[in-house]
Amino acid sequence: MPFRDKFYHGKLAWRANSEGGFVPVEDAVVVVDKLEKVFSGDVRAVDSISFEVGRGEIFGFLGPNGAGKTTTISILTTQTLPTGGRAEVLGHDVVKEPSKVRKGIGLVAQELTVDDELTGRENMELQARLYAVPYSEAKKRIDELLDLVKLVDSADRLVKTYSGGMKKRLELSEGLIHRPQVLFLDEPTLGLDIQTRTSMWEHINKLKKETNMTIFLTTHYLEEADALCDRIGIIDHGRVIALDTPEGLKKTVGGDVIEIEVAECDEDILEVIKGMPGIALLDGTCTGNKARIKVPDSKTSLPKILNSFMSKRIDVASVVIRKPSLDQAFLEFTGRELRDEESNSKPGHKDQSTSRGRFRRRR
Numbered sequence: 478m479p480f481r482d483k484f485y486h487g488k489l490a491w492r493a494n495s496e497g498g499f500v501p502v503e504d505a506v507v508v509v510d511k512l513e514k515v516f517s518g519d520v521r522a523v524d525s526i527s528f529e530v531g532r533g534e535i536f537g538f539l540g541p542n543g544a545g546k547t548t549t550i551s552i553l554t555t556q557t558l559p560t561g562g563r564a565e566v567l568g569h570d571v572v573k574e575p576s577k578v579r580k581g582i583g584l585v586a587q588e589l590t591v592d593d594e595l596t597g598r599e600n601m602e603l604q605a606r607l608y609a610v611p612y613s614e615a616k617k618r619i620d621e622l623l624d625l626v627k628l629v630d631s632a633d634r635l636v637k638t639y640s641g642g643m644k645k646r647l648e649l650s651e652g653l654i655h656r657p658q659v660l661f662l663d664e665p666t667l668g669l670d671i672q673t674r675t676s677m678w679e680h681i682n683k684l685k686k687e688t689n690m691t692i693f694l695t696t697h698y699l700e701e702a703d704a705l706c707d708r709i710g711i712i713d714h715g716r717v718i719a720l721d722t723p724e725g726l727k728k729t730v731g732g733d734v735i736e737i738e739v740a741e742c743d744e745d746i747l748e749v750i751k752g753m754p755g756i757a758l759l760d761g762t763c764t765g766n767k768a769r770i771k772v773p774d775s776k777t778s779l780p781k782i783l784n785s786f787m788s789k790r791i792d793v794a795s796v797v798i799r800k801p802s803l804d805q806a807f808l809e810f811t812g813r814e815l816r817d818e819e820s821n822s823k824p825g826h827k828d829q830s831t832s833r834g835r836f837r838r839r840r
Contacts, residue, residue: 504531504532505529505530505531505532506530506531506532506566506567506568506658506659506691507529507530507536507553507564507565507566507659507691507693508529508564508565509526509527509528509529509549509553509562509563509564510527510562510563510564511525511526511527511561511562511563512525512526512527512549512552512559512561512562512563512564513525513559513560513561513562514545514548514549514552514557514559514560514715515560515561521714521715522545522548522715523545523548523549523552523559523715524545524714524715524716525561525562525716526545526549526562526712526715526716526717527562527717528710528717528720530659530691530693531691532658532689532691533685533689533690533691534691534692534707534708535681535685535691535692535694535705535706535707536691536692536693536694536706536707536708536709536710537694537695537696537702537705537706537708537709537710538550538693538694538695538709538710538712539695539696539699539702539709539710539711539712539807540711540712540713540811541713541811544712544713544714544715545712545714545715545716546663546695546712547587547663547695549712550584550661550663550693550695552564552571553566553571553661553693554578554579554582554584554661555571555575555578555579558572559571559572566578566581566582566659567581567582567658567659569581580655581657581658581659582657582658582659582660582661583652583653583655583657583659583660583661584652584660584661584663585648585649585651585652585660585661585662585663585665586648586663587663587664587667589644589645589648590648590651591636591644591647591648591651592636593635593636593637594635594636594637595635595636596632596633596634596635596636597623597628597631597632597633597634597636597639597643597647598619598623598632598633600636600647600651601619601622601623601647601650601651601654602615602619604651604654604655605618605619605654605655608654608655610654610655615654618654618656619654622650622653622654623650625650625653625680625683625684626646626647626649626650626680627646627676628643628646628647628650631643641668641669641673642669642670642673642676645665645666645669645673645677646673646676646677646680648665649662649665649677649680653684656688657690658690658691659690659691659692659693660684660690660691660692660693661693662681662692662693662694662695663695664695664696664697665677665681665694665696666678666696666698666701667696667697674698674701678701678704678705681694681705682705694706699802699803699804699807700803702723702803703723703802703803706723707722708720708721708722708723709721709722709723709726709803711726711807711810711811713810713811718810718811719806719810723803726803726806726810727800727801727802727803727805727806728801729806729809729810730801730802730805730806730809731759731771731773731801732759732760732771732772732773732774732801733771733772733773733774733775733778733798733799733800733801734769734770734771734798734799735769735770735771735772735775735778735779735782735796735797735798735799736767736768736769736795736796736797736798736799737767737768737770737782737793737795737796738766738767738768738793738794738795738796739766739768739786739791739792739793739794740766740791740792740793740794741791741792745763746763746768747761747762747763747768747770749785749789750768750770750782750785753781753782753785754781755777755781756772756778756781756782757772757773757778758770758771758772759771759772759773766794775798775800779796779798783796
């Protein structure tokens with residue numbers, strides 16, 4: 478669903494729904510209205526973007542490198558002044574009331590900021606003092622947070638002895654020491670192995686369930702955004718080009734892909750499928766013994782296809798159903814894949830093949 482401008486008045490924000498209209502987002506804690514950031518040389522890092530984030534929501538902000546994600550977070554966390562437009566966090570203007578904004582937010586940045594020469598507990602104590610958390614309360618919170626991120630056993634070790642994943646978890650706990658109402662996570666799991674990333678996901682989900690905290694998340698891992706986020710905004714070249722739930726974004730891809738491999742068939746399988754009543758074929762290709770077709774809904778289409786094959790005595794060797802992915806949706810909107818640079822993974826791409834083959838029918 479293409480993004481449309483959001484408007485707000487006071488504490489009431491609006492977001493586009495799937496029908497193209499607008500519905501209210503009650504108790505919006507982040508409101509961005511036509512926000513801009515232009516650097517020297519007329520470089521528009523953020524180009525008149527508008528969106529809102531509701532209380533208790535996990536909001537994902539996705540985009541290629543240089544799209545404007547970190548600049549937007551820098552503005553919302555009062556580290557950078559905008560060139561134009563307006564932004565409010567917890568009802569406070571980020572330019573006019575920065576100190577009030579900072580009191581209510583937490584930030585876990587891309588780069589590690591923990592002190593290697595202190596222990597994990599000492600890092601936490603330093604953060605508590607910086608946020609003026611009373612000593613008696615700080616001790617209790619530190620113990621709770623170290624338990625949350627599973628660092629109790631290593632709390633009194635120097636941080637320079639920690640692994641990268643342990644340091645990331647310590648950063649997360651530091652961002653929570655003052656119990657922020659809004660937590661900004663800028664690439665919190667970048668470069669971590671899958672086990673540590675999964676552990677971080679568990680912590681983030683636990684936070685949402687137990688505290689109703691609002692979480693603003695940027696990530697390069699699309700499966701992470703799909704699993705965690707209530708809604709996702711996609712930004713590219715400084716503009717928000719899509720905003721919807723993960724499911725809503727995936728629906729824009731336009732159907733399920735069914736891959737059917739058969740033993741033998743001497744007819745053009747695409748023509749066979751096109752001639753089936755009740756089958757809406759969106760796209761299709763054939764290569765060797767395998768047909769790859771796109772249909773609006775595999776649940777209704779696949780049984781009809783298999784029944785037809787059975788009546789024609791076409792043996793089916795295998796069937797694979799591929800539901801629309803967030804990777805595909807991202808590619809649809811940006812024309813680019815969001816690659817995992819750390820592990821050099823290569824997300825799936827659109828099948829550009831136009832070759833057509835013939836299957837042989839069993840005799």
